[in-house]
Amino acid sequence: MADGFIEDELRNGLEPAAADALAQWAAVHERRYGFDRWLVNGRSRAQVALVRETDEHRRRSRRLLMKVASAGEETFDAIEYTRHRNAIKDAEAFAARHLSVPVHEPIRVDDTTWITFQTIAGETFDDMQVLTTLLRRMLDRAPAAPGWPAYPPQAVVDSCVEVVRAVLADWAQDVYLPLDEKPLTVAEFLGLHLRGQFEPGGRLYAAAQVHQGEEIVLEGERGPLPNPFAAAQGGYFGDTASIGPLRGRCHGDLHTDNALVRAGSVLAAGEFYLIDNALYSAHGPLTRDPVHLVLYVAARTLDTVSDAQKDALIDLLLDPRSGPALLVPGWLAALVTGVDRAASAWIEPSGLAREWREQTLLSLAACSLMFIGRTSVREADKAWYLRLAARALKEFADRNPASRRTGPPAAGGRAPRTAWIAWLCRDLPEAARAAAAQEGGDLAEELEELRGAALSGLDRTGQYREFVRTLGGPDPDSRYGTRGTEGQPEPGEVFVCPLEVCGRSERREPGGALPACHLPRAGAKPLRRTLR
Secondary structure, eight states, X not given: OTTSXXXXXXXXXXXXXXXXXXXXXXHHHTEEEEEEEEOSOTTOSSEXXXXXXXXXXXXXXXXXXXXXXXXXXXXXXXXXXXXXXXXXXXXHHHHHXXXXXXXXXXXEOSSSEEEEEEEOTTOOSTTEEEHHHHHHHHTTSSOOOTTOOOOOHHHHHHHHHHHHHHIIIIIIOSOBOOTTSOOBOHHHHHHHHHTTXXXXXXXXXXXXXXXXXXXXXXXXXXXXXEOHHHHTTTOTTTTOOOBOOXXXXXXXSOOGGGEEEEESSSEEEEEEEEOOOTTOEEEEETTHHHHHXXXXXXXXXXXXXXXXXXXXXXXXHHOTTTSOGGGSOHHHHHHHHHHHHHHHHHHGGGTOHHHHHHHHHHHHHHHHHHHHTOTTSOHXXXXXXXXXXXXXXXXXXXXXXXGSOOOOXXXXXXXXXXXXXXXXXXXXXXXXXXXXXXXXXOHHHHHHHHHHHHHTTOOOHHHHHHHHHHTTOOOOOTTTSSSTTTTSOOSXXXXXXXXXXXXXXEOOOTTOOOOEEOOOTTOOEEOEEEEO
C-alpha cells in the first residue's frame, strides 16, 4: 500500500479522484483497504469490487462490496445510499433474503459521485457470481474460472427469471393503481423511465435531433411507424391516450450486473442478492424492471444472432405467448417467454392483465430508447432498438385506436392548436437574433424550449404570442401562423413545411430564395414544392 490505506491494485483500478477520496476517508477512520476482485464487466456504468477492510481502531477485518457510482441528476437525499435504506425499510422480509446491507456512510467524491460499501448479512461472497459473468461464460465470452463449474444455459435463464419473479411477487407483492392519480399521457409514462434524457446534454438529445417528425421509416419495416423520439416528447399520441400506471415497489434498474447468484455445484436460482438500489422506488412503474432485464441481456448478445433471428426476437418480445419462439436462439427465447410467464402469473389474479400488457409495450419503447442513449450499446444494435421501440408503440396504438392524435383540421375551419408552429417555423432566425439582443432574462432559453415544443407538436400558442410581444413583434396570425393571406394560397405553386407538425404553406417571393423551415436543430430544411 503505497499510501498506507489503499492497496495499489485497487487504487490503479479507480479514477484518481475516487482513489484519493477513499484514501482520505480511510485515513480519518483508521481503515485500510485491500483488493479482492472486480465483480462486474467493463460495460457497467459503475465500478463494483470486493475489498478487504481492516479497521485498525477496532482491530477488525472483513470483506465488503465497494461500489463507485454517480448520482447523476439525483439530489443528495435521493442517491443510492438513501434509496437503499428505504428499500430495506419498505420490505424488510424481502430485504433480508435478497438485498445487500449498506455499511458506513457514503463517501463523497464530487458533486455527483459517491463511494458506498455493502455486505450480505450472515452470508459470504466466496461462492457468489454476478449473473452477467455467468451469461458471458455461457456464451463463451469469458474464460471458465478455475473451480467454477460450467452451468447449462437453462440454469442461467432460470436464475434471471427467478430474479424477475421475486421482484414482482415477493418485493412488489401487490400491484397498485392509484385512483386519485391523474391519468398519464404516453409521453408522461415514457418519462417515468427516461427522466430528462431529452434535455440539452442528455443521452437522447442528439439522437432526437436526427429523428424528427411524428412517424419514422425504418429499414426492415413495411411502412411508417410512430417515431419514439416524438412520442416521448409529446408527439404522435399527444394527450389523447389516458394511462393509469401500475405502480409499486420496484428496483428501477434491474439487470444482470446488479444480481449476485449463489453458484455452487449447481446454480441456486432462488439465492440471489441485488447490489444496486440507486433507482429504487416505492411507487415506480412495475413493467419497467422485467423489460429492462430482458433488453439488457439482449444488448450483450445481439452480435451473436443473425438478422433473421433479430427480426424474430422483436416479434417475440411484442407477443411472447404466440410469437416465433422457434426462430430465436433457444436460451434467449426461454428467457423472454419465462419472464412473461412469471409476470403473467403474478398479475393475472388482479384482473389487470390487459393494462399490464399495454404498459409493457410502452416500457419496451422507453427502455429501448434508454439503450439507444447508452455508449455501451453497439451502434449497429441501436437500429434494432429503434425498430423495437417503434413497433411497440405501433402495437400500443393498434390496441388503442383512439390514442392516435388526429391531424389539424382543414383550412377554413377552426384554427389548429399547432398553428403557432408555422409562424415559428418561418421566423425562428429573426426571433433568435432579437432574443439574443435582449439584455437580462432568459429569452434565448425560452425560445429553445419553444422550438422543442414545436418539434413535438405541442400547443404553445399563448406562450409564443407573449414571447413575440416581449420581443416587440406583431401578434402571430392565430388562424394560419403566417402573415397576410399566405395561409390561403391560390391555385399554383406553393411551398409547404416538410414537418408533419407544421401547417405552414407560402409562395416563393419573386427572385427570392426557396422558403425554408428553421425548426430542425441540425439545420434548416427547404420547404417542399407542391401545386394547389
